[in-house]
Amino acid sequence: MGISRDSRHKRSHTGAKRAHYRKKRKFELGRQPANTKIGAKRIHEVRVRGGNRKFRALRLETGNFTWASQSTTRKTRIVVVSYNASNNELVRTNTLVKGSVIQIDATPFRQWYENHYALPLGKKKRQGKDANEESEESKKRSNHLMRKVEARRDDAKIDQHLEEQFNSGRLYAIITSRPGQSGRCDGYILEGKELDFYLRKIRSKK
Amino acid sequence: MSRRVSCEDLVTERSYQKQEAISLHAKGVQKKESRWTREVGLGFKTPREAVEGNYIDKKCPFTGNVSIRGRILTGIVTSTKMKRTIIIRRDYLHYVTKYKRYEKRHKKIAAHLSPAFVGVAVGDTVTVGECRPLSKTVRFNVLKHSKKVSKGSKQFQKF
Numbered sequence: 308m309g310i311s312r313d314s315r316h317k318r319s320h321t322g323a324k325r326a327h328y329r330k331k332r333k334f335e336l337g338r339q340p341a342n343t344k345i346g347a348k349r350i351h352e353v354r355v356r357g358g359n360r361k362f363r364a365l366r367l368e369t370g371n372f373t374w375a376s377q378s379t380t381r382k383t384r385i386v387v388v389s390y391n392a393s394n395n396e397l398v399r400t401n402t403l404v405k406g407s408v409i410q411i412d413a414t415p416f417r418q419w420y421e422n423h424y425a426l427p428l429g430k431k432k433r434q435g436k437d438a439n440e441e442s443e444e445s446k447k448r449s450n451h452l453m454r455k456v457e458a459r460r461d462d463a464k465i466d467q468h469l470e471e472q473f474n475s476g477r478l479y480a481i482i483t484s485r486p487g488q489s490g491r492c493d494g495y496i497l498e499g500k501e502l503d504f505y506l507r508k509i510r511s512k513k
Numbered sequence: 514m515s516r517r518v519s520c521e522d523l524v525t526e527r528s529y530q531k532q533e534a535i536s537l538h539a540k541g542v543q544k545k546e547s548r549w550t551r552e553v554g555l556g557f558k559t560p561r562e563a564v565e566g567n568y569i570d571k572k573c574p575f576t577g578n579v580s581i582r583g584r585i586l587t588g589i590v591t592s593t594k595m596k597r598t599i600i601i602r603r604d605y606l607h608y609v610t611k612y613k614r615y616e617k618r619h620k621k622i623a624a625h626l627s628p629a630f631v632g633v634a635v636g637d638t639v640t641v642g643e644c645r646p647l648s649k650t651v652r653f654n655v656l657k658h659s660k661k662v663s664k665g666s667k668q669f670q671k672f
Contacts, residue, residue: 317649320623320649320650375536392526392527392528393527393528406528500529501529501531504529505529508527
């Protein structure tokens with residue numbers, strides 16, 4: 308390949324040019340970047356130093372995301388990359404890397420919320436089907452279950468920004484795993500100050 | 514003068530600055546501005562600014578993710594122009610056996626300066642501790658800082 312991670316080719320702290328006295332060694336090797344895109348799952352396995360494996364994700368479409376304030380995690384579809392602090396190119400090409408802000412499908416979290424708190428989340432879009440559809444309030448629940456749900460009601464309040472995102476069906480999340488190393492794209496949903504920060508960044512880009 | 518990190522820097526950075534060790538959204542936690550600090554050990558006191566301040570520095574020995582182990586050295590500050598790092602100079606005498614005399618030698622070290630230390634100027638004495646490589650040349654982290662003693666003062670300054 309030719310990519311090496313040595314420092315022998317760099318000038319020293321004093322500025323002296325270091326003499327080239329030995330060839331590149333295998334333990335200094337570097338590999339091509341994964342540049343994980345969004346699409347049907349494609350993961351290549353790599354044998355690394357010590358006989359261990361790394362899973363180079365080349366294309367991913369789902370990830371395991373956590374809703375920290377509610378302590379739930381769901382596997383969700385990844386929609387698009389919205390912001391990357393290091394490189395705008397990665398946003399344009401929809402490349403998944405650790406630390407990039409993405410949009411994920413909100414439905415698993417909405418379903419969990421409606422089951423847990425028995426409250427609707429995200430405005431109902433279809434008007435005509437309401438009569439046929441089983442609305443949350445009318446669904447049959449046992450007394451025991453209803454008591455538990457009532458007890459949880461205090462925690463059901465969620466931030467206004469998050470509610471708007473549920474309305475649109477997409478949540479902003481940040482990736483915390485390294486897709487090119489572990490082969491997975493996991494992260495957490497942005498909330499609070501962090502969410503405000505990134506929303507402002509995304510808006511100022513547009 | 515060392516560069517003071519203020520709240521505005523938290524906004525001008527491209528990614529959200531936060532401490533890795535703190536979960537921002539855990540339920541039931543709501544002490545305003547929870548902050549994680551650590552004791553570096555070896556008798557070094559963590560500065561008040563580290564505990565009360567607002568800065569985020571992952572390379573700070575008190576609020577970041579570096580451990581101090583190995584050598585502890587002291588030196589005089591020669592340059593504070595870099596962002597969050599300083600250059601320290603250590604003077605020493607080397608004995609030449611043939612002539613039974615000493616010669617002056619010096620070594621310069623780059624050390625990471627946490628925003629917990631405010632007002633570090635050229636000429637101050639500083640204690641640094643060894644840590645893992647933080648950049649190409651930085652392997653030390655400032656742990657203690659004492660201002661330069663001006664001439665005429667009665668304090669005995671050992672170096």
